[in-house]
Structure formats: C-alpha cells, structure tokens
Amino acid sequence: MITASYVVLLAATALFLGRLLRGPSLADRVIGIDGMIVCAICLLVVRAMDTGEGAFLPAAVVLALVSFISTSVVARYIEGRDE
Amino acid sequence: MIGEAIVLLGAVLVLLSAIGVIRFGDVLSRMQSLTKASTLGVVFVTIGSTIVLPTWNDDTSAMAAAVLQLLTLPISASLIARATYRARNIEHQIDTVDELAEAEGEA
Numbered sequence: 001m002i003t004a005s006y007v008v009l010l011a012a013t014a015l016f017l018g019r020l021l022r023g024p025s026l027a028d029r030v031i032g033i034d035g036m037i038v039c040a041i042c043l044l045v046v047r048a049m050d051t052g053e054g055a056f057l058p059a060a061v062v063l064a065l066v067s068f069i070s071t072s073v074v075a076r077y078i079e080g081r082d083e
Numbered sequence: 084m085i086g087e088a089i090v091l092l093g094a095v096l097v098l099l100s101a102i103g104v105i106r107f108g109d110v111l112s113r114m115q116s117l118t119k120a121s122t123l124g125v126v127f128v129t130i131g132s133t134i135v136l137p138t139w140n141d142d143t144s145a146m147a148a149a150v151l152q153l154l155t156l157p158i159s160a161s162l163i164a165r166a167t168y169r170a171r172n173i174e175h176q177i178d179t180v181d182e183l184a185e186a187e188g189e190a
Contacts, residue, residue, distance in 0.1 A: 001084075001087040001090075005087075005128075006184045008091070008098045009094050009098070012097045012098040012100070014134045015101035016105075018105055026184070027166065028110060031110075031117040035101060035104055036116075036120065037099075038097060041125060042094060042125060043123065045131070045148070046094070048136065048141060049090065049132050053141075057143055057144035060144070060145070061151060064155065065151060067159075068156075068159055072158070075162035075165070075183050078167070079169050079170060
C-alpha cells in the first residue's frame, strides 16, 4: 500500500510538472510549482513511514514555509507588473 | 494498516487535484482545484503517518507541516486569485456574477 502511495504521488508530480512546463501564464506556473511542493511534502512523509525514521520530517515543515513565501512574493510581482 | 489506507486516500486526493490542474481551462479554476483538494490530501497523509510513526518527535513534525499547509494554502490561493484578477494580461473568465467588479464600481 505504501508502494501504491509512492506511485500515485509521483503521477501527481508529473501532472503538476506538465502544467509548470505548459504555462501559459505566470500564475499557471506558480500553481504548478505549488502543487509540486505539496507532492514533495507528501513524499517526504510517506518515505518517513516507509523507512520508519523521521529524520527528514523537519524538511517538510521548511518546504511548507518556503512555498508560502515564494508564492506570495510572485503574486505581488504579478500584480505590480504593468504591461 | 489503517494508517497506510488513510495515506493512500490522501495521495489519491492529491492526484485528483493534479488532474484538475492539468485539465481545467482557466487560471482561477486551476487554483481552486489545487488549493482545496490538495489541502485535504496533505492533512490525510500526515494523519495516516502519525498513526504509523512510533515516536512523538516524528508525529509533531508531521503535524506541524500539516498545520502550516492548512494556514498558508488558503492565503496563497487568495493572493494568486487577486493578482490574476488585477493583472490585465492574464486570461480569466468569470461565468456568472462578478461581485468584485460591482463592489469596485461602487467605491
């Protein structure tokens, strides 16, 4: 069942990567990166369950914080861009 | 066993949100699919892992990640939505009632 979780999360990461590469606007790419970070957090947690040691779990907390900061900065950049 | 089942359910929710992100045709719809479904997915994955993981140290780290996602994903969704609405060069379609435009027209 843990293997199935790995496969499902990797498929979700591939789909988010497709949205990141395809665009078309900057907001779509931000959504793609955000989704990939969500998948990375879930993969870290599943890996901690798989191996039984949680040495990488604080990295999930750091990823959650960094994703929020980067998203808010890029949103501010999109809003201030006048073209 | 039940923890692994809950983790698999959360992973399926994240996959559903990814399918929504790749299939919807509008920035606002994609953002809605990402933030709503994947928030529940992250919470399910961490709850299932706390059932399986043995030590309190690992449990609190996983729950801290879940709480941070719960606090920050709606805020970032609101920020992206506002930026997309205000930026004139990004295509977005609003089908029914545009209450923000009405409110800004009155102000």
